[in-house]
Amino acid sequence: MCLGVPARIIAIADAGRMLAVADILGEGREIDLSCIAEPGEALSDRIGQWVLVHLGFALSQIEEADARITLDLLRQVDEAEAGQGHLKASLLA
Numbered sequence: 001m002c003l004g005v006p007a008r009i010i011a012i013a014d015a016g017r018m019l020a021v022a023d024i025l026g027e028g029r030e031i032d033l034s035c036i037a038e039p040g041e042a043l044s045d046r047i048g049q050w051v052l053v054h055l056g057f058a059l060s061q062i063e064e065a066d067a068r069i070t071l072d073l074l075r076q077v078d079e080a081e082a083g084q085g086h087l088k089a090s091l092l093a
Contacts, residue, residue, distance in 0.1 A: 004052040004059060005074075006067035007031065012043045020046065022053060025071070032057045 007022035007029070018034040020043065036051065036058050037043060050067040051058035 004054040006062060006070050007051055007053045007058070008064075008067070009033075009046050009049050009051060009058075011047065015043050018043065020058075022051065022058070024053060029053075030056070035059055036061055 005024055007024040009020045009031075010023050010028065011021040013019040013021050013030050018032060018037055020031055020033050021028050022031045023029075031051070031053050033043060033046065033051075034057070037046065050062050050064050052060050052062050
């Protein structure tokens with residue numbers, strides 16, 4: 001099963017390569033913005049935006065409210081499976 005995870009863009013790592021740093025479940029991860037950004041776009045305008053990330057690629061921009069709902073649901077599933085902390089480890093692997 002494929003899972004996209006909500007993340008908030010917190011910095012631009014390399015504008016030329018369209019790489020940003022995103023907060024995913026409290027961890028900073030480098031992500032690729034090439035699927036959602038246009039060549040030459042001012043990527044700094046994307047700082048603070050929420051995106052759906054899969055395999056290190058931001059696949060779409062999402063609303064903050066939707067991101068928070070999804071993150072809450074993921075936490076509930078993790079707790080229901082008695083694997084507290086396991087979700088974060090598996091998503092960030």
